[in-house]
Amino acid sequence: MTEDVLLQAGDVAKYFPLRQRGPQVRAVDGVSLTVHRGETLGLVGETGCGKSTLARCLTRLTDLSRGTIVFAGRDITRLSRHQLAPVRRDLQMIFQDPYGSLNPRRRVGSIIGDPFAIHGVAEGRDRQRRVQELMDRVGLNPEHFNRYPAEFSGGQRQRIGVARAIALRPKLIVCDEPVSALDVSIQAQVINLLDDLQDELGLAYVFISHDLSVVRHVSDRVAVMYLGQIVETAPARQLYEQPRHPYTAALLSAAPVADPDLADRRRRVLLTGDVPSPVAPPTGCRFHPRCPKAQARCTVEAPALTARESDAGTHLTACHFPVHSVDELVPR
Amino acid sequence: MSTTPLVARGERGIAGRSPFRLAMARLRRDRVAMVSAGTVLVLVLVALAAPLIAHLVGHDPSTQYRETGLTPAGLPVGPNRHFLFGTDNLGRDVFIRVVYGTRISLLVGVVSTLLAVALGVVVGVTAGYFQGATDTVLARFMDVVLSFPFLLFAIALVSVAGPSIVVSVCVIAFFSWAAVGRIVRGQTLSIREREYIAAARSLGAGDIRIMFVDVLPNLVAPVIVYTTLLIPTAIVFEATLSFLGMGVVPPTPTWGNMLSDSLQYYQVAWWFILFPGLALLITTLAFNLLGDGVRDALDPATERLFAEE
Numbered sequence: 001m002t003e004d005v006l007l008q009a010g011d012v013a014k015y016f017p018l019r020q021r022g023p024q025v026r027a028v029d030g031v032s033l034t035v036h037r038g039e040t041l042g043l044v045g046e047t048g049c050g051k052s053t054l055a056r057c058l059t060r061l062t063d064l065s066r067g068t069i070v071f072a073g074r075d076i077t078r079l080s081r082h083q084l085a086p087v088r089r090d091l092q093m094i095f096q097d098p099y100g101s102l103n104p105r106r107r108v109g110s111i112i113g114d115p116f117a118i119h120g121v122a123e124g125r126d127r128q129r130r131v132q133e134l135m136d137r138v139g140l141n142p143e144h145f146n147r148y149p150a151e152f153s154g155g156q157r158q159r160i161g162v163a164r165a166i167a168l169r170p171k172l173i174v175c176d177e178p179v180s181a182l183d184v185s186i187q188a189q190v191i192n193l194l195d196d197l198q199d200e201l202g203l204a205y206v207f208i209s210h211d212l213s214v215v216r217h218v219s220d221r222v223a224v225m226y227l228g229q230i231v232e233t234a235p236a237r238q239l240y241e242q243p244r245h246p247y248t249a250a251l252l253s254a255a256p257v258a259d260p261d262l263a264d265r266r267r268r269v270l271l272t273g274d275v276p277s278p279v280a281p282p283t284g285c286r287f288h289p290r291c292p293k294a295q296a297r298c299t300v301e302a303p304a305l306t307a308r309e310s311d312a313g314t315h316l317t318a319c320h321f322p323v324h325s326v327d328e329l330v331p332r
Numbered sequence: 333m334s335t336t337p338l339v340a341r342g343e344r345g346i347a348g349r350s351p352f353r354l355a356m357a358r359l360r361r362d363r364v365a366m367v368s369a370g371t372v373l374v375l376v377l378v379a380l381a382a383p384l385i386a387h388l389v390g391h392d393p394s395t396q397y398r399e400t401g402l403t404p405a406g407l408p409v410g411p412n413r414h415f416l417f418g419t420d421n422l423g424r425d426v427f428i429r430v431v432y433g434t435r436i437s438l439l440v441g442v443v444s445t446l447l448a449v450a451l452g453v454v455v456g457v458t459a460g461y462f463q464g465a466t467d468t469v470l471a472r473f474m475d476v477v478l479s480f481p482f483l484l485f486a487i488a489l490v491s492v493a494g495p496s497i498v499v500s501v502c503v504i505a506f507f508s509w510a511a512v513g514r515i516v517r518g519q520t521l522s523i524r525e526r527e528y529i530a531a532a533r534s535l536g537a538g539d540i541r542i543m544f545v546d547v548l549p550n551l552v553a554p555v556i557v558y559t560t561l562l563i564p565t566a567i568v569f570e571a572t573l574s575f576l577g578m579g580v581v582p583p584t585p586t587w588g589n590m591l592s593d594s595l596q597y598y599q600v601a602w603w604f605i606l607f608p609g610l611a612l613l614i615t616t617l618a619f620n621l622l623g624d625g626v627r628d629a630l631d632p633a634t635e636r637l638f639a640e641e
Contacts, residue, residue, distance in 0.1 A: 059534055081538070088536035100527035105549035118537050164535070 006172055006204050007035040007058065007091075012067035013228075014053050018279065026278045027053040029228035030067070032305070035172060040198065040205040042219030042236065044212060044251070046275060050228040051208045052096070055176040058206060059093045060084055072171065089119055092165040096177035098157035102149040108135075108160055109145030115167040134163040138193060155186035159193065166197055174206045179214060191218055212255045216240055221314070224248045227286045228278055230305060234315035244308055244315065244322040246291050246329055253326055269329040285320070292329045293321050352552070358629040365625020371618035379434040386432075389416075391425040393432040394583045398423050408601040418603035420593060426603060429585035430611050436574075436586040437615060440500055441567035447505035448566075449559050452512025453551065459513070460520025461543055471517065477510040483576075490578040500579045504569045512558055516551060523550050553630040560623035564616035571612055587612045 012031045015024040028050040035041050045051050056062045058069060060076055068077045076087055095101035102111055112131045116122040122130050132142035138159040140152075149157055158178060165173050175194070179187040191214065197203060209215050215222055216236055223233040224245065232245035243249040250269040257266060273290050276282050282289050288298040297320055305318040323329065359365055378385070386392060401423030403409055411418045417426035459470035486503050493499050523529065524547070532542050573579030574588025582589055587608040594605040 056530075061530055061534055081533075085536040085538075088534065093531070093534040095527050095531055097527050101531045103528040103532075103546050103549070105552070106545070114532065114537070115535050118535050118541065161531075164531070 004036045005034050006037045006072060007206075008068075008070040009033050009058060010068045010070075012054065012057050012069065013065045014050075014057050014062060015065045023279050026228050026281060028057060029278075029281070031225075031228075031230055032067075033223055033230065033233070035204050035206055037171065038198070038202050038204055039220040040207050040218050042215035042222040043206060043208045043225060044210060044215050044222060045225030047210060048275065048278075049225045050278070051210075051225055052176050054225070055093065055174045055206065055208055059091055059174050060087075061093070085119075089115075089168045090171040092168070092170040092173045094158075094161050094165050094173055094175040094178045096180055098154050098161060098181055099149075101161055102157055104149055107146045107148060108140075108152070111149070112145075112160060112163045112167065115164060119168060121168065130167075131163075134167055137197075138163045138166075139189075153186075154182050155189060158182060158186075158190050162190070162193060162197070166201065166203070169201060170203065172204045172206070174208070176208050177210070178207070180209065180211065187214065194218070212240075212252065224251065227275060227281055229286060229318070231287065231319070232315075232317045233305070234311075238312075238315055242315075244311065244317040245287075245319045246293050246323055247287050249323050249326055249329055253329075267326055267330050269326060285318070287319075293323070295321065355553075355626075355629040359625055362625045362629065364621050365629070368618040368622035368625065371614065372622060375434055375438060375615055375618070378431055379438050382431050382435055386428050389425070389428060391415075391428045393428045393585050394424065396423045397425065401425070408597060408604055410601070411603055417607040418601065420590070420601075420604050421597050424585075426590070426607050429590060430587070430607050432585045433587040433590060433608060433611065434615075436497070436580055436584065437567045437570060437612075440497065440504065440570040440580075441563045444501045444504035444508065444566045444570075445559055445562045447501065448508035448562060449512050449555060451505065451509040452514075453516050453548075453555060455509070456513040456516025457520050457543055457547060457551070460517040461524060461539070461547060463521075463524075467517070470513075474510040474513045474517075477507070478514075480507065482507045483572075486573060486578055487576075490573075495573075495578050495581050497580055500570055500573050503573065504566050507569070508562055508566060512555070512562070515554060515558060519551055519554055520547055523547050557623060557627040557630060560619060560626050564619040564623075567615055567619070568612070 010032050012028055013026070014028040015026050017024050031050075031054055033041065043051055043054070053062070057064055060069065060079070064077060068075060070076070071087060071091055074087070076084065079087065102108075109128065109131050112134055113127050116127045116130060121127075128145070131145055135142045135145060140156060140159050140163070144151075149160065152160065158181075161178075178194070179190050182190060194205065195218065198205065205218070207215060207218050219236045221233065222236045222239045223230045224239070224247065225231070226247050232239065232243065232248045234244075239248065240252060243252055246269075250271050253267065253269045269292070271290050276286070276289060282299075284300045285291070285294070285298040285303050288294040291298065301320070303318045303320045305316045307313050307315060308317045308319065308322040311317070311322075391397070397419065400414060401409060401419035408419045408421055408423070409415060415425050415427065417430060420426055420429070455470055455474070459467040459474075482503075485507075489503060490499060529542060529546055532546050537545070570579055571586065571588035571591070574586040575592045577589070577592065579588055580586045590608040591605060591612075594601070594608070598605040
């Protein structure tokens, strides 16, 4: 099993100071996770829960405040930018905004050719040929290599981002909300493309999204984030069918259902209050001020992320009083 | 308005229209900008052809035509068919001197602007990209330069180095680059936070590569605009220095020293002050309006309007 581990994050934290020496925003606060070769780990959570910051920590685009990241058996936590350069060939990222992540002043061919240029892999005509192969592979017309990003639609631009990310055949791609900015029909196309590429190239993905149905569709395992921490992680199917953390249960019950009859009968967990400030998170369990099941213990003792009760070792929940049925959370 | 579609369909191997070419297309439809560009072109031609014009007229810029160019009382003569713009107090042809003055004005204006822009871009990008201590030092230095009393500095420098074209160019460039540097720094600060910079970094690109490949191309628009707007400022700056006798040394004609000479005679010889002043006005106006047009053409807001047409 350990040979299978591609990326391991241990107790990763990222704090942003509000002022010098002042209070800090704890965007990510003690996240541990593993990604295995060839799998997709879904990462869900509300806006502002620290998903994107975690993505930037995992790819070492920012320095960590605490914790370690081991990628392909190598500790990359403290590598300098120069030392990281070879690691980047195996560790890539796809960004959320297909408009912001492509330089508007450069031709698409040179954007997709960037990985080859930076790592000195291919030059001149060889590079152009490989760029055109990539464009063809992701479903773009290879003849459009000397167009500018502004001449492509959102979905096509995201394909450009995908082509750039897979150019060097990486082992892991961190996808930060890759389809959130796209129309639903285009989302499906891009997701299918990512799916095909995974089969073809044996890629592993960390797939970040706030869209529960998209994550369910693409992920092998899912981790749920709340206020900078992972509250529950499990194989996708199990998490969706048998959520153990009250937050996960509430999140799932809030997801829209296409069938109106079913939607009427369904029991929704209504959370009260707002997400607390990450500057001064609640004591004990961070979810306790909003949790229908919270008890005195929850306010003092932070629950560890472990297998609860009779759960399998792959289903970890950070809750003292895990949920058995959604009914427990709905007031009568 | 435009007859060609923004994105050509169904054509094989069509080259993308770069943002620059789109901007040029917009500029070409801006009548004021095109008239200004035409004026600038004429000025350049006049500057280049100055010896030819002098030859055709048969007058030299520094020769004193005491017989024909001065009245018996020794005063300048007004415009006539020998002296189109009249003569000055020494009997020299104002027309030919204005024509030759174009050379100095454009040369000093363009060269000092290019120097200032080059320096400003280098310092601005460095400050904005690296931030931290580098930025603090460079930004404060720019503030110091901007707060310098330029005329006092110019007087001091000229009294040490002696007036010449080279000194003028250096003084003008030194007092202009900081404004460019500030704008470029601000732009770099904002570009730096764009996602495509993070994307380049996630690919493993180094600082130098990011600065040249990702930051600089996005600075082209503001830098071009600022350059066209800086040229007229530099031209006026040069005229000011010459006017005060700290620029180009007489007898080389410049608009500045012509205006300076004319001050004692404008009551008897209006042409002496009018034509160099008019030349200065037309030149700065043309460059300024052209700069405005270029800015409008490169403005992303008008780009959106254009796309909706």
